[in-house]
Amino acid sequence: MAENFSFKLTATDGRARRGLVSMPRGEIRTPAFMPVGTGGTVKAMYMDQVRGVGADIILGNTYHLMLRPGAERVARLGGLHDFARWPYPILTDSGGFQVMSLSKLRKLTEQGVTFRSHIDGAPYEMSPERSIEIQGLLDSDIQMQLDECTALPAKPNEIERAMELSLRWAERCKTAFGDQPGKAMFGIVQGGDSAALRVRSAQALKAMDLKGYAVGGLAVGEPQSVMLEMLDITCPELPADKPRYLMGVGTPDDILKSVARGIDMFDCVMPTRAGRHGLAYTRRGKVNLRNARHADDPRPLDEESDCPAARDYSRAYLHHLVRSQEGLGAMLLTWNNLSYYQKLMQDIRAAIEAQAFEARAAEITE
Numbered sequence: 442m443a444e445n446f447s448f449k450l451t452a453t454d455g456r457a458r459r460g461l462v463s464m465p466r467g468e469i470r471t472p473a474f475m476p477v478g479t480g481g482t483v484k485a486m487y488m489d490q491v492r493g494v495g496a497d498i499i500l501g502n503t504y505h506l507m508l509r510p511g512a513e514r515v516a517r518l519g520g521l522h523d524f525a526r527w528p529y530p531i532l533t534d535s536g537g538f539q540v541m542s543l544s545k546l547r548k549l550t551e552q553g554v555t556f557r558s559h560i561d562g563a564p565y566e567m568s569p570e571r572s573i574e575i576q577g578l579l580d581s582d583i584q585m586q587l588d589e590c591t592a593l594p595a596k597p598n599e600i601e602r603a604m605e606l607s608l609r610w611a612e613r614c615k616t617a618f619g620d621q622p623g624k625a626m627f628g629i630v631q632g633g634d635s636a637a638l639r640v641r642s643a644q645a646l647k648a649m650d651l652k653g654y655a656v657g658g659l660a661v662g663e664p665q666s667v668m669l670e671m672l673d674i675t676c677p678e679l680p681a682d683k684p685r686y687l688m689g690v691g692t693p694d695d696i697l698k699s700v701a702r703g704i705d706m707f708d709c710v711m712p713t714r715a716g717r718h719g720l721a722y723t724r725r726g727k728v729n730l731r732n733a734r735h736a737d738d739p740r741p742l743d744e745e746s747d748c749p750a751a752r753d754y755s756r757a758y759l760h761h762l763v764r765s766q767e768g769l770g771a772m773l774l775t776w777n778n779l780s781y782y783q784k785l786m787q788d789i790r791a792a793i794e795a796q797a798f799e800a801r802a803a804e805i806t807e
């Protein structure tokens with residue numbers, strides 16, 4: 442029988458962790474980067490390419506999918522995996538973050554949030570129970586609690602109010618989720634840039650004995666130093682034997698520094714969004730293919746890459762595609778960028794294993 446849901450730590454290097462999440466639909470090698478597949482598609486990518494660059498899990502969005510094509514319709518069609526032809530694990534965000542950042546005329550109360558669709562203005566309401574129901578209709582493997590993410594900077598009493606509401610919503614989500622073998626519901630730590638509120642949130646969620654924990658309320662405009670300080674405070678309060686997911690992060694540098702502080706899972710729109718805007722991530726830094734200096738450059742982005750998009754196409758051709766707004770430009774650069782991010786994660790995992798091996802070897806030979 443495939444694992445219901447387990448997380449094993451296989452190596453550590455200081456606070457950095459190498460691990461493995463096992464679920465019926467597959468395993469997730471951590472530290473992991475999860476490509477964002479908002480509307481049931483990783484934009485400009487075929488799903489076999491997403492798998493081919495090394496992704497073990499993708500993200501979906503409750504907010505977008507409930508509005509279009511509708512959660513009940515996706516359920517009637519067999520769930521998100523069959524719908525999008527991605528048979529491996531899917532994590533879905535709960536929708537609250539997107540309601541607050543995308544919808545119109547939204548009203549937040551203890552019961553939940555009411556809002557109008559940014560697509561057609563139709564009225565909706567999202568309670569903790571409805572969010573879990575929608576994620577169940579999508580057949581999501583890892584479901585996020587409904588939370589309220591406070592944009593920074595914010596007043597301490599506002600951060601406290603949102604953090605405490607999110608804790609009450611976590612309890613309601615846990616009750617609504619019940620016991621679903623093979624699936625998991627993650628709590629989300631809030632608390633803004635307040636150490637005391639972060640500790641209270643993490644400790645209260647830990648007491649709920651959830652299967653995993655996200656650190657939310659970051660990557661919302663604060664300096665990297667504040668984000669890292671909040672990780673230094675939050676991670677030690679979370680159970681060591683459960684996965685930790687830093688939401689919405691980040692750049693390669695953000696990821697490296699967050700792994701070093703104990704984070705296991707990441708998601709960010711940067712690699713896919715940058716690809717659609719003509720930006721390529723390479724081992725030698727970012728390359729803006731819109732720039733005229735590439736017009737006659739016959740070199741590929743990275744002749745040593747395993748990714749055809751990085752190895753087999755000249756910068757001149759990529760520049761031409763981007764300037765001509767050809768769809769293939771977004772496709773090739775997204776492919777390159779996701780390949781870059783997955784290679785970064787693969788190198789991080791190997792480095793933790795190597796360091797752990799050296800530390801163990803040193804112990805043995807002492």
Ligand SMILES: CCCSCc1cc(N)cc2c(=O)[nH]c(N)nc12
Pocket residue numbers: 477479500501502534535536537538585588589590629656657658659660661688689690708
């Ligand atoms: C598909 C997008 C997933 S991550 C979105 C996100 C991003 C960031 N930065 C913070 C939060 C947060 O605090 N709560 C929730 N639910 N989501 C967040």
